Every structure is written in structure tokens, then in C-alpha cells.
Amino acid sequence: MIKRFLPNTFIVAALAMLFPFAGTADVPLPVINEPEGEDVECVEPEDDMIRNHMNYILHQRDETMHRGIRTSRHSFAECIDCHVQPDEQGNIASIDSNEHFCRTCHEYSAVTIDCFDCHADRPQEFIEREKPADHPPVSLQQQVHQLLSATEPTAGDSK
Amino acid sequence: MKKIDYKEIEGKSLAYYGLLGGLGLIILVALLAVYQMEHEGHYITGMTNQIVWGMPHVFAVFLIVAASGALNVASIASVFKKEAYEPLARLSGLLAIALLAGGLVILLLDLGRPDRLIVAMTYYNFKSIFAWNIFLYTGFFAIVGVYVWFMMDHNMYKFKKKAGLAAFIWRLILTTGTGSIFGFLVARSAYDAALMAPMFIIMSFAFGLAIFILVLMASYKWTGRELGDDILVRLRGLLGVFVAAVLYFVAVYHLTNLYITEHHGVEKFILLEGGQFTQVFWIGQIILGGLLPLALIYAPGVRDSRQVLGLICGLIIIGGLSSMYTIIIGGQAYPLEMFPGYEVSSTFFDGVVSNYTPSSYEVALGLGGVAIAMVIVAFLIKVLPFLPASLADKQ
Amino acid sequence: MSDAVNHSRRSFLEKTAAVGAITIAPGIMLHQVASAKPDDQPVTDAVRWGMLINTNKCEDGCTDCVDACNAEHGLVGNNRPETDTQYIRKVTLREKQTGHELSLPLMCQHCETAPCVDVCPTGASFKRKDGIALVDKHICIGCRYCMMACPFKARSFVHEQVRNQTLSAPRGKGTVESCTMCVHRVDKAQVPACVEACTQGEHHAFIFGDLNDPNSEISQELAKHGGKQIRADLKLNTGVRYQGI
Numbered sequence: 001m002i003k004r005f006l007p008n009t010f011i012v013a014a015l016a017m018l019f020p021f022a023g024t025a026d027v028p029l030p031v032i033n034e035p036e037g038e039d040v041e042c043v044e045p046e047d048d049m050i051r052n053h054m055n056y057i058l059h060q061r062d063e064t065m066h067r068g069i070r071t072s073r074h075s076f077a078e079c080i081d082c083h084v085q086p087d088e089q090g091n092i093a094s095i096d097s098n099e100h101f102c103r104t105c106h107e108y109s110a111v112t113i114d115c116f117d118c119h120a121d122r123p124q125e126f127i128e129r130e131k132p133a134d135h136p137p138v139s140l141q142q143q144v145h146q147l148l149s150a151t152e153p154t155a156g157d158s159k
Numbered sequence: 160m161k162k163i164d165y166k167e168i169e170g171k172s173l174a175y176y177g178l179l180g181g182l183g184l185i186i187l188v189a190l191l192a193v194y195q196m197e198h199e200g201h202y203i204t205g206m207t208n209q210i211v212w213g214m215p216h217v218f219a220v221f222l223i224v225a226a227s228g229a230l231n232v233a234s235i236a237s238v239f240k241k242e243a244y245e246p247l248a249r250l251s252g253l254l255a256i257a258l259l260a261g262g263l264v265i266l267l268l269d270l271g272r273p274d275r276l277i278v279a280m281t282y283y284n285f286k287s288i289f290a291w292n293i294f295l296y297t298g299f300f301a302i303v304g305v306y307v308w309f310m311m312d313h314n315m316y317k318f319k320k321k322a323g324l325a326a327f328i329w330r331l332i333l334t335t336g337t338g339s340i341f342g343f344l345v346a347r348s349a350y351d352a353a354l355m356a357p358m359f360i361i362m363s364f365a366f367g368l369a370i371f372i373l374v375l376m377a378s379y380k381w382t383g384r385e386l387g388d389d390i391l392v393r394l395r396g397l398l399g400v401f402v403a404a405v406l407y408f409v410a411v412y413h414l415t416n417l418y419i420t421e422h423h424g425v426e427k428f429i430l431l432e433g434g435q436f437t438q439v440f441w442i443g444q445i446i447l448g449g450l451l452p453l454a455l456i457y458a459p460g461v462r463d464s465r466q467v468l469g470l471i472c473g474l475i476i477i478g479g480l481s482s483m484y485t486i487i488i489g490g491q492a493y494p495l496e497m498f499p500g501y502e503v504s505s506t507f508f509d510g511v512v513s514n515y516t517p518s519s520y521e522v523a524l525g526l527g528g529v530a531i532a533m534v535i536v537a538f539l540i541k542v543l544p545f546l547p548a549s550l551a552d553k554q
Numbered sequence: 555m556s557d558a559v560n561h562s563r564r565s566f567l568e569k570t571a572a573v574g575a576i577t578i579a580p581g582i583m584l585h586q587v588a589s590a591k592p593d594d595q596p597v598t599d600a601v602r603w604g605m606l607i608n609t610n611k612c613e614d615g616c617t618d619c620v621d622a623c624n625a626e627h628g629l630v631g632n633n634r635p636e637t638d639t640q641y642i643r644k645v646t647l648r649e650k651q652t653g654h655e656l657s658l659p660l661m662c663q664h665c666e667t668a669p670c671v672d673v674c675p676t677g678a679s680f681k682r683k684d685g686i687a688l689v690d691k692h693i694c695i696g697c698r699y700c701m702m703a704c705p706f707k708a709r710s711f712v713h714e715q716v717r718n719q720t721l722s723a724p725r726g727k728g729t730v731e732s733c734t735m736c737v738h739r740v741d742k743a744q745v746p747a748c749v750e751a752c753t754q755g756e757h758h759a760f761i762f763g764d765l766n767d768p769n770s771e772i773s774q775e776l777a778k779h780g781g782k783q784i785r786a787d788l789k790l791n792t793g794v795r796y797q798g799i
Binding site for chain 2: 632636676703729
């Protein structure tokens with residue numbers, strides 16, 4: 001009986017010997033860039049935030065969306081303003097970079113978030129956008145006029 | 160109750176594995192298409208802000224409508240107590256579940272946020288017919304599943320008729336709900352009609368039976384089992400009635416619209432000036448899907464030909480897809496009537512007929528749904544006794 | 555900041571008996587509500603926000619409102635006009651019988667009984683108590699049924715990935731969006747961007763205000779000169795009304 005299962009037993013024993021090495025897999029711990037400053041504190045205690053930040057976010061989003069409550073304490077934009085800041089070289093991470101504040105932990109814990117599919121991933125002042133001051137409204141108007149002339153309606157138009 | 164010998168198919172031939180493999184390949188291509196659509200965004204498809212529902216929805220609604228119709232044969236056996244259809248009831252239930260699954264997979268994978276399926280199943284707005292449909296579709300799986308179980312389980316066989324009645328009523332509500340998706344919309348001239356719901360019900364009879372006959376003939380031919388003419392003659396007769404009824408509903412729909420001045424614009428579009436939509440309507444829906452099958456069903460001389468019966472069913476399927484195309488896409492292509500009596504133009508394509516070209520991604524997804532339905536049938540008839548060993552004519 | 559503004563507003567109101575909306579700073583308009591809604595209070599149905607557009611004052615080639623909306627919400631076109639988002643667009647009309655021409659801006663009409671709200675399976679399309687129709691993009695599954703249902707084709711689907719969003723309009727791939735009547739501005743006692751741009755451009759085609767307040771400028775103008783709904787036969791009781799159609 002044992003003879004029959006001997007090869008299997010060897011294989012299982014060999015695999016079992018690898019077990020102690022399971023914990024040394026090569027996943028780096030997340031590097032959390034905390035906001036600078038001694039007096040700077042999160043709006044809730046850190047322990048609470050680590051475990052429950054998702055609940056605050058989920059609750060606040062419904063309050064803001066459906067009831068129009070825009071208090072700043074749990075405002076998502078305020079979280080971003082504080083936590084997503086440039087580093088010493090002045091570079092700021094977007095969500096596509098794996099140094100973004102949210103992404104470091106979420107990648108480590110393998111919890112997918114889709115907040116930044118819709119929400120800005122860094123404070124507005126660090127987002128380069130064609131501001132109306134840099135480019136006068138004329139350019140946008142021209143774009144619309146181009147669109148208007150490109151889509152001339154033709155009566156009875158059909159493919 | 161006559162003892163019918165149901166037997167799993169053997170399913171060991173090269174052709175069988177080839178079939179599964181081919182269907183699997185189609186499904187794989189569909190999944191690749193879905194990955195692209197989800198990753199890049201829907202701009203790669205032919206669907207736009209003007210034509211928001213495209214080929215995937217044409218296939219999906221067709222499959223869902225056909226699913227409820229495929230259950231007809233079982234209902235005729237259990238609810239209307241026609242014993243001749245009794246042996247076909249299990250396959251009918253299976254096909255209904257498979258077609259619905261295929262259709263729903265298409266719908267779910269075309270969503271802008273398919274990852275939010277859990278949201279769709281936990282947040283409900285009960286004024287929305289879509290929300291009701293979610294219950295109706297999942298309930299259909301459960302009820303028909305129970306019905307098929309009762310059909311197969313000796314201990315539960317006595318409850319079969321009650322389950323059959325429940326399934327029959329449920330699928331009528333379900334198809335009413337599917338038609339009402341369009342019938343409840345006030346916005347578009349082609350919709351906003353109470354007739355949409357019963358029209359979808361009658362279409363389900365025709366589409367579902369056509370697919371059922373094809374699956375029946377194919378599964379018996381390819382496994383070498385005997386399929387008598389008796390059954391096929393009955394089913395063929397039913398098909399004729401259903402196709403005629405569909406033509407009647409379509410005629411009433413269009414004739415009513417032609418009477419109402421408000422709807423002359425959209426009627427002129429569909430019937431005359433819609434380009435691809437006019438062609439699909441007349442050639443696809445009316446001629447190929449209605450008049451030609453009727454002619455072939457009632458023509459003398461071809462009554463015994465199984466090839467012709469297969470052709471008839473194929474034509475009805477083409478007609479069904481054409482109907483869905485005309486209703487869903489044609490209905491969206493015609494501009495909204497916001498300013499009657501005015502010529503309208505804007506950057507957002509107001510006042511003009513919208514263009515639509517199906518993209519390969521959409522067609523791949525649609526075909527993938529069909530393949531999923533077929534794989535479910537092909538696989539399950541091998542593992543469970545759905546098909547009678549012989550459907551030869553009774554002597 | 556809000557406390558300081560409230561104080562100045564209250565004292566201003568005490569001194570003023572004026573009925574019309576008064577501009578005290580660019581983009582800041584006094585509402586006829588007693589005070590701006592504080593941030594921590596929910597919206598109520600005491601207010602119903604609406605707009606009145608006088609098409610006689612709307613010029614054919616002018617797109618100030620559209621440009622302002624695009625800038626406010628970061629709506630950058632992708633050179634794909636069939637799938638690019640438009641919250642507001644200028645529509646040119648020409649009556650076939652008489653040759654009469656006019657143009658008007660068309661956006662979400664914020665109907666009282668909005669079809670988009672009725673058909674949304676998850677309830678993502680909803681009406682806020684103060685009358686603004688919104689999409690809760692957290693629960694939008696992107697089925698586009700609301701787009702099928704909207705009688706004004708007001709909604710757009712986001713067909714591609716979006717980055718660098720503005721604060722005012724979180725928006726992303728796979729969800730549906732439309733004019734929010736600049737709800738982020740309205741909650742701060744400002745007027746929508748389109749209204750502001752039209753006013754600043756000295757066209758004055760827009761009036762924004764509280765439809766529930768009989769003393770607001772919009773209510774008084776509606777009482778005096780009337781205002782029509784587009785597709786009035788649908789009896790949707792829209793929040794946006796037009797003069798001159």
C-alpha cells in the first residue's frame with residue numbers, strides 16, 4: 001500500500017519543504033508618502049482611517065450626490081488635496097503611476113478601486129489643462145464652428 | 160402516460176468535439192472583442208451618442224425573445240395537454256434557458272460598466288421596466304429549471320403541469336416586459352406604442368419555434384437518431400400560423416402609424432427613405448422573414464422536404480434579426496421630433512438621420528452570445544437525458 | 555468663508571428691496587432664497603431651480619454658453635463628434651412653412667417627471683429634491699437606457715477613458731452624463747456657467763432662478779411673458795422654458 005503511493009509521498013514531502021519559504025515572496029511593501037508637517041493630521045484617527053476609509057468615502061458620496069451635503073471633513077477632493085502632493089523633485093504621481101498614494105496600498109492588498117476612473121487623481125492646481133486665460137475662448141469657438149460646418153445636414157440623408 | 164425513452168447523446172465523435180471547438184472559438188473571439196470594448200471604450204464600436212444600442216442589442220433581444228418562444232413546445236405539452244409534443248418538452252425547456260443565457264451574456268458584456276453587475280443586482284428602481292426584467296430573467300431561469308427538473312424526476316412528475324403553467328405565465332410576462340422596453344419610451348416616434356409588447360410575444364412564438372425546429376433536426380440528424388415526419392408536420396403547421404400572426408401585427412403597427420399624421424415622418428423613413436433600414440425592413444423582415452417562409456410552408460410539393468423546412472427556419476431567423484435591427488436601430492436612427500414643422504440642425508446631430516455601421520466588435524459579441532446558447536445545448540444533451548432515443552412516428 | 559458671505563448677504567438683503575437678481579461680483583448672483591444653503595444641510599424641495607431662455611436674444615453663430623460649459627467641465631473633444639460628450643448644444647431651427655429662423659441652446663431640461671429617471675434600472679439617474687436631474691455615476695452601469703428614453707437627446711455616454719477631470723464634473727468611461735445645471739455652482743449660490751457666460755457676453759438670453767419663488771426674476775418673467783416647454787405635449791413639466799419658440 002505504502003509502496004504504491006511512495007512516489008506521491010515524495011512529491012508531497014518535497015513540496016511541503018518549500019512551505020517555510022512561502023512568506024518571502026517578492027512583493028514589496030507599499031511606500032506610503034504621508035503629508036509633510038508635524039501638525040498635519042488626518043480628519044480621523046489614523047487607525048480608524050486605515051480600516052474604515054472606504055466607509056467614509058462611500059457614505060459621503062451618497063450624502064453629496066443625493067442630498068447635496070458638501071462638508072469638507074470627508075470630502076474626497078480634500079483627501080486628494082492633502083495626500084497627493086508633489087515629491088521633493090516636484091513630480092506628482094497620477095493614478096497610472098504606481099507611486100500614487102492610493103495605488104501603493106491598493107496594489108499591495110489587491111483591492112481594485114475605480115474612483116479615479118471618474119475623479120481627478122491629483123489636486124486641480126497640478127493638472128495641466130488649457131485654461132481659458134492661456135487660450136482665449138476664440139479657439140474653442142472655432143472648434144465648435146468647425147464642427148457645425150462639418151456636420152451640414154442634408155435632407156433625406158441616409159446610407 | 161406512455162413511457163418515453165430519453166437518452167443522452169453519445170457525444171464522442173470528432174464532429175461533436177469539432178462543433179464544441181468551433182463554438183468555443185467563436186466565444187473566444189467574442190471575449191476578445193469585449194475586452195477591447197471595455198478597455199478602450201465604446202468609441203471603437205459603431206455605437207454613438209445617437210445610436211446607443213447596436214448589433215449586440217439586436218442579437219441579445221432576438222435571443223431573449225426567442226428564448227421565451229422556445230418554451231412554447233413544452234407549454235403546449237404541459238399546459239395545453241397535447242400529448243404528441245410531450246417528448247419534446249425537455250429539449251424545449253433546455254433551449255429556452257440556453258437562448259436566454261446567451262442573450263443576457265451579450266447584454267451584460269456590452270454594458271459601459273460590466274464590473275458593476277453586483278450594483279445592478281442590488282440597487283433597484285422599481286419604476287424601471289429594466290429593473291423588472293432583471294427579476295423576470297433570473298426568475299425565468301429558476302422557474303424553467305424547476306420545470307425541467309420536474310420533467311426529469313419521477314418523484315416530481317406529478318407537479319410538472321403546475322410548473323409548466325407557472326413557466327407559461329412567467330414567460331408571457333417576461334416577453335411583455337421585453338417589448339415594453341421599447342413600448343414605454345415616449346421619446347421616439349417608432350416606439351411609444353402599446354402594441355410593442357404583444358408584437359414581441361407573437362414574434363417570440365415564431366422565432367423560438369424556428370430555432371427549436373432547427374436544433375431538433377440537427378441534433379437528431381447528427382446523432383443518427385430517428386425523427387419521424389409526424390412531429391415535423393405538426394411543428395411546421397404551427398410555424399405557419401405564427402409567421403402569419405407576426406405579419407399581421409407588423410401590418411397593424413405600420414398601418415396605424417400611417418393613419419396618424421404625427422407618425423408619418425418615421426413611417427416614411429422606415430418604409431421608403433431609410434436606405435439600409437428600408438432595405439432591411441422590406442427584404443429582411445417582410446420578404447425573407449414573412450412572405451417567403453409562408454409561401455414555402457404552404458406550397459404543395461415541398462411539404463415533406465426537411466431541407467426546405469430547415470431553409471424556412473433559417474429565413475425566419477434572418478427575418479427575426481432584421482425585425483430587431485429595424486426596430487432597435489432604425490428606431491434610433493430617425494431623429495427625435497422636438498420641433499414639429501422645423502428643419503433642425505446642431506453639432507449633436509439633431510434633426511438628421513443618424514448613420515450606423517456595425518463594427519466587427521459588436522457582431523463578434525452578438526455571435527458569441529449565439530455560440531454560448533448553442534454550447535449549452537450541445538453540452539447538456541450529452542450529460543443529461545434531454546432527447547428521446549427515438550422520435551419515430553407512432554405506428 | 556461661507557459664514558462671512560452669509561453675514562454680508564443677510565445685511566445686504568435687509569437693505570435691499572429689489573426684486574430682480576443682482577450681481578455683486580462676477581458670477582455671484584443673489585438668489586431670492588433667504589440665504590445660500592449651508593454645506594451641511596441637505597437640499598429640500600422648497601426650491602425648484604429652473605432656467606428661462608429667450609431665443610429672441612440668442613444669436614445664431616454665438617456659442618458662449620457651449621464654450622463656457624465645455625471649459626467648466628473639462629469637456630475636451632476627441633475629434634469624434636459622434637461620440638464626444640456635449641452637455642449643451644446650439645440648435646438652429648428653420649420653420650419650413652414660413653422660413654422663420656431661430657437658434658437656441660438645448661441641454662437637459664430637468665423635467666419634473668423625467669423619463670430618464672423612470673427607466674434607470676439602478677436608480678442612478680435621479681432627481682435631486684431641488685429639481686436638478688443628475689446621474690449618480692457611482693451606481694451607473696452604463697446600460698444607456700436613459701439615453702434611449704430622453705425626449706431631448708440630452709445625455710451622452712463616455713466612450714473613452716477620461717483623465718485630468720475637473721472638480722466640478724467627475725466623469726469617466728462607461729457611464730452616462732448630462733447637464734447638471736452646474737449643481738456644484740448652484741450649491742455655492744452661483745449661477746450655471748452657461749448663464750454666467752451669456753450674461754457676461756451681454757446677450758442676456760438666460761435667466762436662472764427659483765421656480766417655486768413667485769418673487770424671483772424667473773417667476774416674474776414667466777408670469778408676465780410666459781415660457782414654453784419643448785415637447786410640451788409630453789407633459790413632463792420641464793425646469794427649462796423657452797420664449798420665442
